[in-house]
Amino acid sequence: MSEPLDLPAYARSLGIVLTGERDGDMPVLTVDFGPMVEGRPQHFHGGATAGLLENAGYAALRTALIAAGRDPLLKPINITVQYLAAGKSQASFAVGRITRLGRRNANITVEAWQNDRSRPIATAVMNILMV
Amino acid sequence: MNTPPARFDAREASKWFFRHGHTGWLGLRFTDQGENWVELELPWREDLLGDRSRPVLASGPIISLMDMASGMAIWQTAGTFNPVATLDLRVDYQRPARERASVKGRVECYRITRSAAFVRGVAYDDDLDDPIAHIAGCFMTIGTDPRHKDPALKGAGGDE
Numbered sequence: 596m597s598e599p600l601d602l603p604a605y606a607r608s609l610g611i612v613l614t615g616e617r618d619g620d621m622p623v624l625t626v627d628f629g630p631m632v633e634g635r636p637q638h639f640h641g642g643a644t645a646g647l648l649e650n651a652g653y654a655a656l657r658t659a660l661i662a663a664g665r666d667p668l669l670k671p672i673n674i675t676v677q678y679l680a681a682g683k684s685q686a687s688f689a690v691g692r693i694t695r696l697g698r699r700n701a702n703i704t705v706e707a708w709q710n711d712r713s714r715p716i717a718t719a720v721m722n723i724l725m726v
Numbered sequence: 727m728n729t730p731p732a733r734f735d736a737r738e739a740s741k742w743f744f745r746h747g748h749t750g751w752l753g754l755r756f757t758d759q760g761e762n763w764v765e766l767e768l769p770w771r772e773d774l775l776g777d778r779s780r781p782v783l784a785s786g787p788i789i790s791l792m793d794m795a796s797g798m799a800i801w802q803t804a805g806t807f808n809p810v811a812t813l814d815l816r817v818d819y820q821r822p823a824r825e826r827a828s829v830k831g832r833v834e835c836y837r838i839t840r841s842a843a844f845v846r847g848v849a850y851d852d853d854l855d856d857p858i859a860h861i862a863g864c865f866m867t868i869g870t871d872p873r874h875k876d877p878a879l880k881g882a883g884g885d886e
Contacts, residue, residue: 603784605775605786606784608773630748632748633746633747634747640748642749642752642789645815646784646786650786670822671785675815675817676789676815676816678813
């Protein structure tokens with residue numbers, strides 16, 4: 596069996612990794628600043644931030660499903676990303692929370708921050724179908 | 727003598743935008759444009775997969791594609807390159823991308839106000855009428871604060 600919290604190829608090639616830390620029982624993901632995530636000079640591209648948020652959302656859901664002894668196929672329904680502050684040229688972190696874990700649908704909120712955990716740079720809400 | 731600044735052209739701008747950084751790493755390409763819309767393409771790539779079991783693109787790069795096409799649609803519509811910040815971007819997935827297919831993102835800017843710009847668009851592979859995802863977004867202009875131009879507006883609107 597593969598490691599349950601294996602990140603997908605996209606996450607790995609963008610440099611998104613698990614920090615090994617947890618926040619509210621959910622895994623914290625991080626990505627360093629570098630050319631691969633850069634949008635306007637010295638800032639994160641919104642798409643890279645969204646990629647980090649999305650992967651943290653899936654990691655949280657997988658964690659909750661493992662705890663529940665479930666292993667469904669996950670299909671994205673939608674994601675809404677809110678950008679709160681510019682992502683500066685330093686590492687970003689993200690963690691997801693399960694707002695509701697239903698039988699067929701999961702609703703997840705995700706938060707990303709940089710050097711100050713209390714100042715989020717972006718949040719996301721995701722609905723994921725489980726089949 | 728003053729020469730007017732050249733009108734923003736998405737095709738020309740793409741030559742610069744996609745050389746470096748995140749969009750260069752993704753390999754985004756310009757494909758088409760209209761008066762108020764821009765279409766870009768995200769080529770299929772093995773290391774952008776989002777699923778261990780199927781060779782389909784992850785949705786993260788699709789958000790990057792749509793975010794970039796949104797910004798360029800705003801500049802295309804405004805005719806000038808004024809930096810914008812994404813406030814809110816919503817993606818509704820309609821179906822998975824086809825296996826080994828590149829994805830195109832076509833975004834139109836349907837309204838620009840003094841401070842905000844609104845966009846909508848689709849991501850698709852073969853058929854514009856059978857999209858992978860619909861998107862809607864709201865952007866804010868940065869660098870120019872409209873209150874500085876009109877003192878009557880001072881104090882209005884939220885800012886940090």
